[in-house]
Amino acid sequence: MAERQGNGRKNDPQRTQEDILAVATEEFSTHGLAGARVDAIAERTRTSKRMIYYYFGSKEGLYLAVLERSYRRIRTLEADLELANLPPEKALRTLIETTFDHDETNPDFVRLVSIENIHHAAHMLRSEAIRELNVSVIQMIEAIIARGLADGTFRRKADPIDVHMLISAFCFFRVSNRYTFGTIFRRDLSEEATIERHRTMIADAVISYLKSPEGGPITPPG
């Protein structure tokens, strides 16, 4: 009586892996590496724990795959910007808003990076792919600053990595520290009005920093 015990199963390894990765991303970003439960991931998957180990070998292997997948996704976004044709200030503003929007709409990514930092970036070190990333952002910023200095828009010769850090820090912090900051100051950082204000703010801050003269904006007393 071998009726349809096989409930119409179709082998689809790619889809199975993608399914696992999607669920694992959420589990890891919610509970951290140690806090995540392989069984919990398996349960919310169309497939089984057996498959997790079949494809990813171990919990850490799965975690690394999740991390790489998250980084790979940003790469796509940032590469598509056409900044060379825009005037420096406008180009920088566009780049900053892209970073801002990315972090805002990818809290899972932000949380994974936080978790990875708790583990001293130990897994990231093992992954070639991840390290190659982000180099392009620096080159973009470098080019914008150079153009801005040339045409007089900017007056400060800032280090592009430092500028990237100034931008990243704010965009990242808004998301990574949403809960503690929100709790302490009783402010909901995901309100639309707040998001808009902050997006403008970080761009204004970076741009006015680059516009202000070298040696700091201090007006030395006569």
Next chain:
Amino acid sequence: MAERQGNGRKNDPQRTQEDILAVATEEFSTHGLAGARVDAIAERTRTSKRMIYYYFGSKEGLYLAVLERSYRRIRTLEADLELANLPPEKALRTLIETTFDHDETNPDFVRLVSIENIHHAAHMLRSEAIRELNVSVIQMIEAIIARGLADGTFRRKADPIDVHMLISAFCFFRVSNRYTFGTIFRRDLSEEATIERHRTMIADAVISYLKSPEGGPITPPG
């Protein structure tokens, strides 16, 4: 011959608790809440696991005690500043540098806050003590901005909480994301020269932001 089996034990509950908290702070900040091992904490303590449960009841109880202790420590630092007598720009610079130095010298605190965010600030919510904190910082910033607007040093009516966020984000990020950022850009953020440059940078950025006119530093085309 009952030689000195009692190895000169002294009852010192305060010291015992402090010992446990110090070790636990390191363990939690290194491994996260789920990753921390109570047995590991006990081992590195002068005392035993038995004592941990005697004083703190549970792993979570210990974690919360660690969190509160960390927050209590900052309170002391920030309160001691005498900013009211300084001119606005100088006052703000001093406040920013204090925040910067605090985060730089208290990586454990930064990591605990990161961990707490991963857990949606669930423990912080339960602690009255923690929430009361940081209110004073906002009042300080508010006063500085008001003075700066009055005497013409600043031109932008910025929200003090937003400004605090701009400052905190950079100072915090430098420490919280030290490992991933350092790995990606092959830059050691704990180098003395880098620290100095960044300390100046964030102060310059915030100050030039407040000095630049409302509506952003954009020069609208003719």
Next chain:
DNA sequence: TAAAATGTACTAACTAGTTCGAATGTCAAG
């Protein structure tokens, strides 16, 4: 038929938290 993919049930190890049975220190009252 072989290889890849999947499902089920299991295990070996770990870990938070407990229990027991003391010994030793503290401190106040007598």
Next chain:
DNA sequence: CTTGACATTCGAACTAGTTAGTACATTTTA
């Protein structure tokens, strides 16, 4: 100074529940 009540400390074995990882059988694909 003694005594007794109580708080603190020690140490180690124990447990109940959890969890990463596996053995083995089965189905699908090609």
